Amino acid sequence: MDRFRNGRDLLISLKRETYDVVLVDWNMPGATGLEIVSWGADSLEHPPAFILITSRSEKADIVKGLERGASDYIVKPESEEVIVARIEAAARRRAPAAKTERxxxxxxxxxxxxxxxxxxxxxxxxxxxxxxxxxxxxxxxxxxxxxxxxxxxxxxxxxxxxxxxxxxxxxxxxxxxxxxxxxxxxxxxxxxxxxxxxxxxxxxxxxxxxxxxxx
Structure with a gap:
């Protein structure tokens, strides 16, 4: 698992690495989470599942995040257990379909x-x-x-x-x-x-x- 202190470093890594799920804070310095989600949806051929985490709880903000390309939206504060569960759920949705045949x-x-x-x-x-x-x-x-x-x-x-x-x-x-x-x-x-x-x-x-x- 990679961690980044600012959005600029994350953007650089997204151009170089493959990720299944990316958890981004709306208010990251360097590049906001919303900017990263929008860039990923527009620029990456196979963008990862982006999850926005933020203290913004207005429905308009949630809609904006999802419309820009986020696959999920977490309002802070939230427990670590719930955050991990949401990440794992996003990873399962992104994983190849379950193989029912040999x-x-x-x-x-x-x-x-x-x-x-x-x-x-x-x-x-x-x-x-x-x-x-x-x-x-x-x-x-x-x-x-x-x-x-x-x-x-x-x-x-x-x-x-x-x-x-x-x-x-x-x-x-x-x-x-x-x-x-x-x-x-x-x-x-x-x-x-x-x-x-x-x-x-x-x-x-x-x-x-x-x-x-x-x-």
């Missing part, structure tokens, strides 16, 4: 979360446990840029003692083993200065059985 199919690929196996055209691909987690994370976040630190936290739990080359190595192996290329429907691309993103190259409405558009 398999997920992505074009030529099938991800078996129970057996931790990925198949291409029905043939299982040999992956290490970490490589499977990396691949599954990208499939669960198609077309969403993921920062390096976000990937670290999701796969290794703690990025502090994990070298950058470790992540690059795992991504390279996943890309190679799965043959993730545009002509196969999906490709992991580097987002310079940020991290990685797996793009889908199927046209909208494609049934995943036709031709794949090259980029």
């Amino acid at each position: 398999y997920q199919t992505f074009g030529r690929y099938r991800v078996d979360g129970q057996e931790t196996v990925i198949e291409r055209d029905g043939e299982p691909i040999k992956l290490t446990a970490k490589e499977f987690k990396v691949a599954a994370l990208f499939f669960d976040n198609l077309n969403r840029p993921l920062s390096r630190s976000y990937i670290f936290s999701q796969i290794w739990g703690n990025m502090g003692d994990i070298a950058t080359r470790t992540l690059d190595m795992h991504v390279s192996r996943v890309r190679s083993k799965l043959e993730l290329r545009p002509h196969n429907g999906f490709a992991i691309q580097t987002v310079f200065g940020f991290g990685y993103r797996m793009n889908s190259f199927f046209d909208e409405g494609d049934d995943n059985d036709g031709e794949v558009a090259e980029s």
